Amino acid sequence: xxxxxxxxxxxLEAALAHIQYLLDKQDLVQEVVHKTEMPRHxxxxxxxxxxxxxxxxxxxxxxxxxxxAYVLESLPLERRxxxxxxxxxxxxGAVLLEVSDAVRRTLIADMDRAELVDAAEQLExxxxxxxxxxxxxxxxxxxxxxxxLEDRAQVQSALSFPEGSVGALMDFEFVAVREDVNLxxxxxxxxxxxxxxAGSNLLMVTDREGxxxxxxxxxxxxIHEGEVAVVDVMIRDxxxxxxxxxxxxxxxxxxxYDLIVAPVVTVxxxxxxxLKVDAxxxxxxxxxxxxLLAQAGLSEDVDLFAPVxxxxxxxxxxxxxxxxxxxxxxxxxxxxxxxxxxxxxxxxLMPIVASVGGNTGNQTLALMIRGFALRQINPGNFGxxxxxEVVVALLNGLLWGGVMGGxxxxxxxxxxxxxxxxxxxxxxxxxxxxxxxxIPMALKLVRQDPALGSSILLTGLTDSMGFLIFLxxxxxxxxx
Amino acid sequence: xxxxxxxxxxxLEAALAHIQYLLDKQDLVQEVVHKTEMPRHxxxxxxxxxxxxxxxxxxxxxxxxxxxAYVLESLPLERRxxxxxxxxxxxxGAVLLEVSDAVRRTLIADMDRAELVDAAEQLExxxxxxxxxxxxxxxxxxxxxxxxLEDRAQVQSALSFPEGSVGALMDFEFVAVREDVNLxxxxxxxxxxxxxxAGSNLLMVTDREGxxxxxxxxxxxxIHEGEVAVVDVMIRDxxxxxxxxxxxxxxxxxxxYDLIVAPVVTVxxxxxxxLKVDAxxxxxxxxxxxxLLAQAGLSEDVDLFAPVxxxxxxxxxxxxxxxxxxxxxxxxxxxxxxxxxxxxxxxxLMPIVASVGGNTGNQTLALMIRGFALRQINPGNFGxxxxxEVVVALLNGLLWGGVMGGxxxxxxxxxxxxxxxxxxxxxxxxxxxxxxxxIPMALKLVRQDPALGSSILLTGLTDSMGFLIFLxxxxxxxxx
Numbered sequence: 001x002x003x004x005x006x007x008x009x010x011x012l013e014a015a016l017a018h019i020q021y022l023l024d025k026q027d028l029v030q031e032v033v034h035k036t037e038m039p040r041h042x043x044x045x046x047x048x049x050x051x052x053x054x055x056x057x058x059x060x061x062x063x064x065x066x067x068x069a070y071v072l073e074s075l076p077l078e079r080r081x082x083x084x085x086x087x088x089x090x091x092x093g094a095v096l097l098e099v100s101d102a103v104r105r106t107l108i109a110d111m112d113r114a115e116l117v118d119a120a121e122q123l124e125x126x127x128x129x130x131x132x133x134x135x136x137x138x139x140x141x142x143x144x145x146x147x148x149l150e151d152r153a154q155v156q157s158a159l160s161f162p163e164g165s166v167g168a169l170m171d172f173e174f175v176a177v178r179e180d181v182n183l184x185x186x187x188x189x190x191x192x193x194x195x196x197x198a199g200s201n202l203l204m205v206t207d208r209e210g211x212x213x214x215x216x217x218x219x220x221x222x223i224h225e226g227e228v229a230v231v232d233v234m235i236r237d238x239x240x241x242x243x244x245x246x247x248x249x250x251x252x253x254x255x256x257y258d259l260i261v262a263p264v265v266t267v268x269x270x271x272x273x274x275l276k277v278d279a280x281x282x283x284x285x286x287x288x289x290x291x292l293l294a295q296a297g298l299s300e301d302v303d304l305f306a307p308v309x310x311x312x313x314x315x316x317x318x319x320x321x322x323x324x325x326x327x328x329x330x331x332x333x334x335x336x337x338x339x340x341x342x343x344x345x346x347x348x349l350m351p352i353v354a355s356v357g358g359n360t361g362n363q364t365l366a367l368m369i370r371g372f373a374l375r376q377i378n379p380g381n382f383g384x385x386x387x388x389e390v391v392v393a394l395l396n397g398l399l400w401g402g403v404m405g406g407x408x409x410x411x412x413x414x415x416x417x418x419x420x421x422x423x424x425x426x427x428x429x430x431x432x433x434x435x436x437x438x439i440p441m442a443l444k445l446v447r448q449d450p451a452l453g454s455s456i457l458l459t460g461l462t463d464s465m466g467f468l469i470f471l472x473x474x475x476x477x478x479x480x
Numbered sequence: 481x482x483x484x485x486x487x488x489x490x491x492l493e494a495a496l497a498h499i500q501y502l503l504d505k506q507d508l509v510q511e512v513v514h515k516t517e518m519p520r521h522x523x524x525x526x527x528x529x530x531x532x533x534x535x536x537x538x539x540x541x542x543x544x545x546x547x548x549a550y551v552l553e554s555l556p557l558e559r560r561x562x563x564x565x566x567x568x569x570x571x572x573g574a575v576l577l578e579v580s581d582a583v584r585r586t587l588i589a590d591m592d593r594a595e596l597v598d599a600a601e602q603l604e605x606x607x608x609x610x611x612x613x614x615x616x617x618x619x620x621x622x623x624x625x626x627x628x629l630e631d632r633a634q635v636q637s638a639l640s641f642p643e644g645s646v647g648a649l650m651d652f653e654f655v656a657v658r659e660d661v662n663l664x665x666x667x668x669x670x671x672x673x674x675x676x677x678a679g680s681n682l683l684m685v686t687d688r689e690g691x692x693x694x695x696x697x698x699x700x701x702x703i704h705e706g707e708v709a710v711v712d713v714m715i716r717d718x719x720x721x722x723x724x725x726x727x728x729x730x731x732x733x734x735x736x737y738d739l740i741v742a743p744v745v746t747v748x749x750x751x752x753x754x755l756k757v758d759a760x761x762x763x764x765x766x767x768x769x770x771x772l773l774a775q776a777g778l779s780e781d782v783d784l785f786a787p788v789x790x791x792x793x794x795x796x797x798x799x800x801x802x803x804x805x806x807x808x809x810x811x812x813x814x815x816x817x818x819x820x821x822x823x824x825x826x827x828x829l830m831p832i833v834a835s836v837g838g839n840t841g842n843q844t845l846a847l848m849i850r851g852f853a854l855r856q857i858n859p860g861n862f863g864x865x866x867x868x869e870v871v872v873a874l875l876n877g878l879l880w881g882g883v884m885g886g887x888x889x890x891x892x893x894x895x896x897x898x899x900x901x902x903x904x905x906x907x908x909x910x911x912x913x914x915x916x917x918x919i920p921m922a923l924k925l926v927r928q929d930p931a932l933g934s935s936i937l938l939t940g941l942t943d944s945m946g947f948l949i950f951l952x953x954x955x956x957x958x959x960x
Contacts, residue, residue, distance in 0.1 A: 005717060006719050006733065006736065006737040013855060013858065016858065016860070017858060017859075017860060020858070020860035020861065021860070024860075064736075066736040066737060067736065070736065070855075070856075073854070073856055074855075074858070074861060076864045076868075098736075187702060190699075190702045190703055191703050193703075194703055195699065196699045196702070198738065199681075199740060200681075201679075201680075201681040201698070201740070218681070218699065218702065219670075219675065219676045221702060222667060222671070222676075222702075223670055223671050223674055223675065223676075237485060239486050254761065255758075255762065255765055256486065256544075256550065256578075257486040257546060258678065258679060258758035258761075260679060260681070260740055277757050277761070278738035280761070281734065281735045281738075281757070281760070281761060281764065282735060284761065284764055284765060284768070285735055285764060287768075288764070288767075288771075288772075289768070289850045289854075291768075291772055292768075292772050292775070292846050292850060293846045293847070293850060295772070295846070296839070296842045296843045296845070296846040297843065298843055298846055302847070304847055304850070304851050304856055304857075304865070305864070305865075305868070308868055308872055308875065309875070311868065311869075311872045312872045312876050315840065315843055315872070318839070318843075319836070319840065319876060319880055320880070322835065322836055322839045322840075323832070323883065323884060325835070326831065326832040326835040327832065327884075327887065329832070329835065330828045330829055330832050331828070333827055333828040333831065334825075334828040337824045337825070337827070337828065340820070340824055340827050341821065341824050344817045344820055344821050345814075347813055347820050347826075347827040347830075348811070348813040348814040348817065349810055351806065351810060351813065351831060351834065351943060351947070352803070352807065352809070352810050354831065355805070355806040355809065355940075355943055356799070356802055356803060356806055358838075358939065359776070359777070359798070359799070359802045359935070359936050359939065360795065360799065360802075362776045362935065363776045363777065363778055363798075365776070366772050366773045366775070366776040366778055367773070367778065367784055369772060370769045370773060370784070371784050374769075375550075375554075376550075376553055376554045376784055377554075377784075378493065378496065378500070380496070380497060380500035380501070380504075381500065381554060381556060381785070384556045384785070385784070385785070388785070389791075392792045395788065395789070395792045396792050396795060396796075396799060399792075400799055400803055403803065404803060404807075407807065455839070455842065456839050459835065459839065460835075463831060463835055467831070
């Protein structure tokens with residue numbers, strides 16, 4: 001494990017900028033040396049390049065592994081590879097753990113089997129389990145063979161929990177004491193251990209069979225006399241999680257009750273690990289980005305600096321679906337070609353109805369996605385929400401549809417056309433509100449992420465229906 | 481302070497459902513008693529109502545204040561008021577602190593001055609400072625008058641830091657020891673204090689002048705002998721924040737280095753407080769929701785169950801802006817009315833170009849907003865990103881524009897029209913990518929949230945330009 005100091009955020013962005021500057025300089029030298037066809041340019045190039053590489057190696061390896069991960073995440077693929085080669089192998093495991101899944105795969109692709117096994121071996125069992133799904137298949141047996149019996153069992157156990165469960169997120173490192181001893185015994189035990197697992201502010205209390213009995217905050221050891229028994233100062237009913245609890249629920253509990261460490265037990269109340277706030281922080285960060293990206297039809301597992309071809313492909317599914325919905329909207333318009341030919345103003349006005357519908361629907365959608373994330377929406381209040389959002393849409397439709405109707409009247413001088421504009425805006429805004437409410441609800445009911453592609457689905461609907469409502473009304477009342 | 485136990489997440493949603501059920505029952509009884517015009521219905525009503533109120537009061541007050549806050553957040557305004565009246569006044573302060581700003585204002589509106597002062601008095605200085613901006617102006621002097629000198633100074637100091645700074649987020653409660661004493665002295669001091677501030681896993685070390693010297697992890701007290709001096713086991717260079725550091729930067733550091741508590745100093749290195757992971761967790765949660773809502777032009781400070789009129793008004797600004805952009809798009813089409821009259825298929829096809837542009841632009845936008853949140857975007861790599869996203873747009877434009885061109889050909893049998901479809905898709909996708917890159921960048925440069933209304937601005941641009949490109953090309957090559 002590295003002992004490099006964390007950088008202050010102010011300095012970290014400067015460190016990244018400096019590394020980018022060194023990479024730029026390297027590129028420049030390569031270019032100049034080759035262009036000028038300097039005599040003996042190989043020699044010069046070698047010398048300069050070696051100096052530059054050493055400078056880069058020094059700059060990257062003074063950083064904390066989490067900061068190295070940040071630098072790698074912020075570099076385009078080719079530069080990321082060049083820097084990754086320079087990272088000291090003692091950091092490899094910790095860096096792989098800190099980067100996002102997408103970036104991790106690009107780094108692993110550049111490592112051979114021995115490097116991967118060495119890197120993984122530096123880690124703790126729960127960390128190895130996080131890494132295993134991304135490792136090439138042939139590396140895993142070799143790695144497992146090198147672990148001792150206990151670690152191997154822990155890795156296998158962590159891998160057996162489904163993603164998104166507390167079991168998959170928890171940590172196996174904790175200090176457990178028995179409830180019938182006194183605090184002096186606990187203190188002697190801790191001195192023999194020499195350290196507490198990182199980020200622990202409490203000890204676990206178990207009985208002889210390893211069943212969970214309570215927690216002993218470290219501060220109890222400081223403020224009570226040594227003769228006091230553990231059982232008399234332990235907390236018997238802290239927040240406890242089961243291995244099969246949803247990790248997101250646990251994260252909410254951490255936030256709500258300001259937890260730092262919480263015990264994790266099996267259904268039989270056997271203590272198997274603990275959940276720590278640092279894992280929860282990472283989870284919340286990842287989840288929050290997920291909603292933002294999912295709404296636009298992107299996976300959270302996307303690399304900002306992915307190679308062009310991979311980036312293009314990652315957008316195909318939702319792009320194709322978008323084309324289908326746009327095509328449907330186009331066919332809707334196609335049905336009204338006669339009316340448009342009679343009143344060509346319809347073609348100019350119809351996108352207003354569609355656009356305002358799409359944007360107000362997206363507002364309702366964003367509120368719903370946040371409401372789901374905060375567990376605020378349930379069958380008992382959804383009906384109220386529907387009524388509220390529909391009335392809001394009605395009010396705003398009347399108000400802004402009225403404004404738009406007025407402008408239509410001024411522009412085209414046709415009062416009936418203005419009336420149809422108003423009516424279409426009101427109807428499409430109400431429809432958009434319903435779409436914003438029911439699309440995430442429907443996704444939730446079929447056990448999908450309520451944000452998944454919701455914005456694309458919604459605008460597909462508000463476009464088609466916006467055109468249908470506006471052109472339909474116009475055909476009925478004006479062009480018939 | 482309440483000593484109510486936190487509920488397990490599984491049980492919390494059930495508690496909310498049960499409270500909603502009791503409220504439904506209450507509504508039902510009211511209705512039935514009134515409708516049937518039962519003789520002596522006042523008496524019956526009073527009896528039943530009183531029983532029901534007692535049941536509700538019991539159910540809400542067994543909850544942890546953070547859970548009461550959750551229930552209040554999840555109820556429509558009228559029901560929220562009914563429950564808030566039943567909440568025991570000893571919970572008031574803690575509950576006000578836990579709810580979101582928007583909900584807090586609805587609760588404060590229902591309290592009189594004495595209740596507010598009582599509630600605030602239960603809190604610590606940094607918590608009071610969080611509350612003050614939402615309190616009615618006449619309550620603040622009365623509240624300040626009731627605080628002791630030290631607390632009042634702390635509240636004033638916390639209020640003096642700008643929102644979004646570490647100073648505004650930090651906590652004043654910490655235990656400081658001097659570096660020249662030994663651990664036995666520290667232990668005796670802690671026993672006299674009787675407890676550590678919640679969530680502290682370390683002590684601060686200062687010199688005689690209160691200048692920061694280092695931190696002493698609590699575990700050092702457990703594993704070292706009592707004669708060891710603080711100076712020999714303290715950590716001299718932990719991550720330290722300044723009061724004027726950006727809170728978001730500090731949050732990133734907490735996540736990156738797995739911090740739990742970090743010292744906060746002034747520019748003169750005087751120790752003034754500490755930043756704790758629970759405050760950071762709340763901040764990250766709030767920030768993440770902010771981006772999701774801001775993109776659609778909503779403030780993070782919005783109450784899912786706001787009254788209809790307030791909800792409607794909160795959407796006016798962006799709705800109006802949306803109408804302006806939609807109007808511009810409409811005028812663009814208006815310029816091409818002749819072409820549309822000649823080839824009415826244009827009216828049906830043009831929204832496809834606009835819709836696909838909007839959605840792919842939103843994908844680039846979501847990536848940029850996440851990139852900014854993770855501090856991954858800087859002048860050194862923005863150029864690479866621009867090239868990458870434009871090439872991705874070109875590839876996807878050629879591929880899916882080709883598909884759409886083919887469909888156009890099949891549908892209308894006009895090869896030139898198909899070619900114009902392809903060309904317009906390629907150009908609008910590239911324009912959408914540029915808009916997705918430069919709109920958040922421009923917002924950032926004018927020191928706005930890069931997500932603010934970005935989606936509305938982007939679709940405004942991709943709509944207008946999509947129509948202009950498609951109809952412009954069609955007019956040049958087909959309808960001229």
